[in-house]
Amino acid sequence: xxxxxxxxxxxxxxxxxxxxxxxxxxxxxxxxxxxxxxxxxxxxxxxxxxxxxxxxxxxxxxxxxxxxxxxxxxxxxxxxxxxxxxxxxxxxxxxxxxxxxxxxxxxxxxxxx
Amino acid sequence: xxxxxxxxxxxxxxxxxxxxxxxxxxxxxxxxxxxxxxxxxxxxxxxxxxxxxxxxxxxxxxxxxxxxxxxxxxxxxxxxxxxxxxxxxxxxxxxxxxxxxxxxxxxxxxxxx
Numbered sequence: 001x002x003x004x005x006x007x008x009x010x011x012x013x014x015x016x017x018x019x020x021x022x023x024x025x026x027x028x029x030x031x032x033x034x035x036x037x038x039x040x041x042x043x044x045x046x047x048x049x050x051x052x053x054x055x056x057x058x059x060x061x062x063x064x065x066x067x068x069x070x071x072x073x074x075x076x077x078x079x080x081x082x083x084x085x086x087x088x089x090x091x092x093x094x095x096x097x098x099x100x101x102x103x104x105x106x107x108x109x110x111x112x113x
Numbered sequence: 114x115x116x117x118x119x120x121x122x123x124x125x126x127x128x129x130x131x132x133x134x135x136x137x138x139x140x141x142x143x144x145x146x147x148x149x150x151x152x153x154x155x156x157x158x159x160x161x162x163x164x165x166x167x168x169x170x171x172x173x174x175x176x177x178x179x180x181x182x183x184x185x186x187x188x189x190x191x192x193x194x195x196x197x198x199x200x201x202x203x204x205x206x207x208x209x210x211x212x213x214x215x216x217x218x219x220x221x222x223x224x225x226x
Binding site (some may be wrong): 009034050095105 | 149162205206
């Protein structure tokens with residue numbers, strides 16, 4: 001009985017982590033969200049700041065927008081600019097982003113020593 | 114001055130998240146670590162449980178081992194079996210894994226409603 005419970009719990013946690021990775025997995029999304037936490041950015045700013053080609057950036061932002069994590073605003077400037085910002089829903093990811101940031105900091109200290 | 118500080122802080126947090134993704138990024142590593150949290154596994158068990166081909170699994174486990182997150186033990190059974198388990202250092206990732214798991218659970222609830 002215990003084994004069955006453990007097996008079920010394991011499947012559930014595996015599924016949950018996969019669900020998260022489906023939304024924010026890959027090389028760029030968590031990095032983009034981290035940058036946007038410090039304030040909204042224009043498309044070009046993001047592209048330059050993160051070092052990501054416009055084509056890939058556009059796809060990543062579209063997916064983040066589709067999942068309700070990033071908002072896209074077209075500004076009536078001349079020329080037209082497009083601004084990206086975090087949505088209120090993206091705040092649910094704070095814990096994930098904070099944990100990843102802290103781990104990266106401690107791991108760098110560990111491997112440099 | 115404030116802008117400079119913010120810019121520096123942003124670069125630092127971006128770097129930290131990238132560092133973390135360098136070690137546990139990709140499609141499989143966080144899933145493998147999540148499964149191994151419930152106990153050690155043989156290579157074949159992991160392959161079946163996660164649904165990952167032996168070739169990719171072998172590469173992922175090697176990288177996790179290289180970064181001190183997973184240990185590999187050859188058991189003198191007949192035929193020889195190889196067991197994988199989490200290392201004590203992998204416990205530093207608990208916060209990341211817990212946060213990812215919780216987010217996946219809440220996100221699934223949100224999109225199903």
